Amino acid sequence: MELLGRRDLWWRRLIVAIPYLWLFVFFALPFLIILKISLADPIMARPPFSETVSADNFIFLLNDKLYAITYLRSIVLAAAATVLCLLLGFPMAYGIARSTPAVRSFLLLLIVLPFWISFLLRVYAWMGLLNNYGVVNNLLIWLGVIDQPLQIMYTDFAIFLGLTYSYLPFMILPLYATLERMDLDLVDAALDLGASRTAAFWDITWPLARPGVVAGCLLVFIPAMGEYVIPYLLGGPEAMMIGRVLFDEFYFNRDWPLASAVAIMLLVILVVPIVFLQRNQAREAESAA
Amino acid sequence: MSQPDPSFIRLQGISKHFGDFVAVDNVDLDIGRGELFSILGGSGCGKTTLLRMLAGFETPTAGRIEIDGVDVTTVPPYERPVNMMFQSYAVFPHMSVEKNIAYGLRKERAPAAQIAKRVDEMLELVQLADFRRRKPVQLSGGQQQRVALARALIKRPKVLLLDEPLAALDKKLREHTQFELMNIQDELGITFVVVTHDQEEAMTLSSRIAVMHKGRFLQVGKPKEIYEYPCNRFVADFIGTINTFEGTVTAVDDDGIAIESTDAGTSITALGQHDVAVGKPACIAVRPEKVFIGRDEPSDSSDIRMRGVVDDLAYLGNLSLYRVRLASGKIILVSQQNRQRSAERYVEWEDEIWVSWRPRSSIVLVEDR
Structure with a gap:
């Protein structure tokens, strides 16, 4: 490859180096610092961790059931919210992708409109909806469905609703992007060849929408897993999610090493399935090429 | 093989409206x-709306579609x-490729051995x-099209619909x-x-052509009929190129008509009976x-004859095209086969x-209806 001069090659390397440098400074370096802190002991000093190296924090995490339960609850809640987001988001994304261009841009605007308002305020608004004298309970009592207010606020269900509401747009947008690109003739062709509408959906639409489904699920599941604000505001005092544990360990207990260990564990739990999914997709892409 | 059946597919009074827009009338x-x-x-x-109604993707607003004697007007595409x-x-x-081709039979739940055989x-x-x-x-692209063709043929449909195949x-x-x-059509006998x-595509492929405009058929006939006897100006203009001469009718009898054309600066005759006065x-x-082109005055006085100047000419190998300016300033197109190789054009x-041209080559065009 003598086509590229030395200077071009250097330029190329420089351009490729910029994102790597960025990732190194703002991801790898902080990650290594956190990893180092997670291996230290908490001490009353500034900074509040020792220079020692031990796996004590991880052993503690693995032996204390409370942490295991909290991780599990986070996974279950995040997964449930992801599933509901997919069930709600798929038909919405499909509808938007199939509407006329003018209607489409209006609907897309509606999807992103909530971002104009602070995330914190929107979660606060859910408190007003869900509490014992909130809109939902008042409406149900007024309709005569219930006599006594339901305890929705400060339950896992409230967290689940909050997560679903907050992350729905992150499901809809990647799904919309894949569905919008899909050739409508493909579904017609399946119908023409004898597939019912349901069969055509599972044979054609669903497999072709899969990259969007995967992207949407990751975009919802990962941040939902580490969510701190929603369980803090909508969940009960004992309804812990791992993001809240992380914050409490760090901020109230000032146990930086343990908090770091919690963060590392969270990363491991998230990274393993993602790597698995990506390898799967890469293999599929390879077999297609 | 198959018996001749002139109304194998029958469309009766088919209309399709999208809101106020009348797609098929x-x-x-x-x-x-x-x-x-x-x-x-x-x-x-x-035309595409009509095809989609035949396939079952659209339901007609009015009318009836029969295929092989069965009313399919509201039958869904998969049936x-x-x-x-x-x-x-x-x-x-x-x-x-093979999964694509097999898809139709799979949906029919045909036995695996039969699917494999038909895919082959x-x-x-x-x-x-x-x-x-x-x-x-x-x-x-060409190979993908053949996959699409094979996939559409594997169920041995009674009718194959092709949307802009070329x-x-x-x-x-x-x-x-x-x-x-x-060849495939001939071999399988499928309609x-x-x-x-593309008029050229239609001319070479088809046994019959329907010329469609604004949701209606203007003319239905064999390629030759449509080319040689277009029923109106739109059809004449749409299929191939044509020179038109406006004028006033000066004579009508059983054998033909004559018009006095200011475009041509002369009288033009046409054979046959026409609805003009x-x-x-x-x-x-x-x-x-x-149209014949030549240096000398044509001898046959029954021919339509005009003088002109060659404005432009294009040598295409098998053909030569001429743009001739008449005395009135009107430009007409003439094409001539290059039958002999000559040192000078x-x-x-x-x-x-x-x-000049023979009166029997003249086409009388009525207004679009």
């Missing part, structure tokens, strides 16, 4: 068994004995046996595919209905290849020449 049509029928028209003329080859080919990108037959038919395990992205192919491949389609905007405006047209730029 009260169309009647009979297509015979085993025909290769083309619906020809510009974009937005309603019709009709398959379609889409303009975009619509080959399933996530399935291999189809791969043979479209010459893609070596590509059976490939994914569509690894195929050229539009996306380059010129060489078009000619090849055109004859391939005709083909082709939608196209003396003193009324009329239009006579002639195809470029029916007979007619040159700026030559004063005669153009």
Whole structure:
């Protein structure tokens, strides 16, 4: 490859180096610092961790059931919210992708409109909806469905609703992007060849929408897993999610090493399935090429 | 093989409205068994809507569709004995060539052995046996089209619908595919209905053509009839090129008519009976290849004759095209076959020449209705 001069090659390397440098400074370096802190002991000093190296924090995490339960609850809640987001988001994304261009841009605007308002305020608004004298309970009592207010606020269900509401747009947008690109003739062709509408959906639409489904699920599941604000505001005092544990360990207990260990564990739990999914997709892409 | 059946596909009073827009306007049509029928028209003329109604993707606003004696007007696409080859080919990108082709039979829950046998037959038919395990992205446009064709044929439909089958192919491949389609149609005896905007495609492929404009059929007939006897100005203009002369009718009798044309500066005659009256405006047209061009005055006085100057000429090898300026300033097109090889071209730029044609080549055009 003598086509590229030395200077071009250097330029190329420089351009490729910029994102790597960025990732190194703002991801790898902080990650290594956190990893180092997670291996230290908490001490009353500034900074509040020792220079020692031990796996004590991880052993503690693995032996204390409370942490295991909290991780599990986070996974279950995040997964449930992801599933509901997919069930709600798929038909919405499909509808938007199939509407006329003018209607489409209006609907897309509606999807992103909530971002104009602070995330914190929107979660606060859910408190007003869900509490014992909130809109939902008042409406149900007024309709005569219930006599006594339901305890929705400060339950896992409230967290689940909050997560679903907050992350729905992150499901809809990647799904919309894949569905919008899909050739409508493909579904017609399946119908023409004898597939019912349901069969055509599972044979054609669903497999072709899969990259969007995967992207949407990751975009919802990962941040939902580490969510701190929603369980803090909508969940009960004992309804812990791992993001809240992380914050409490760090901020109230000032146990930086343990908090770091919690963060590392969270990363491991998230990274393993993602790597698995990506390898799967890469293999599929390879077999297609 | 199949019995002749002139109304194998029967459309009666078919209309399709989208809101206020009338896409197809009260169309009647009979297509015979085993025909290769083309619906020809510009974009937005309603031809694709008509095809989609035959496939079952759209339901007519009014009218009735029968295929092989069965009313299918409201039958969904997956229950019709009709398959379609889409303009975009619509080959399933996530399935291999053989899976694409097998799809129709799979949905029918045909036995695996039968599916395998028919897929092999189809791969043979479209010459893609070596590509059976490939994914569509690894195929050229022409190969993808053959996959689409095989996929549409595997269920042995009574009718195959083809939406602009040659539009996306380059010129060489078009000619090849055109004859391939005709051979397959001949071999399988399936009725083909082709939608196209390309008059050349329609002319070469079809046994009959319907020229469609603004949701209606202007003329239905054999390619030759439509070319030689267009029923109105739109059809004449849409199919091939034509020279038109406006004028006033000066004589009408059983054998023909004559008009006095200011365009031509002379009288033009046409044979046959026509619905025109003396003193009324009329239009006579002639195809470029029916016009003779020469230096000398044509001897036959019954010919239509005019003087002109060669404004432009193009030598195309087999043909020469001339643009001739008449005394009135009107430009007419003349094409002539180059039957003999000669050292010098007979007619040159700026030559004063005669153009002439026989009265039986004149076409009388009525206004669009």
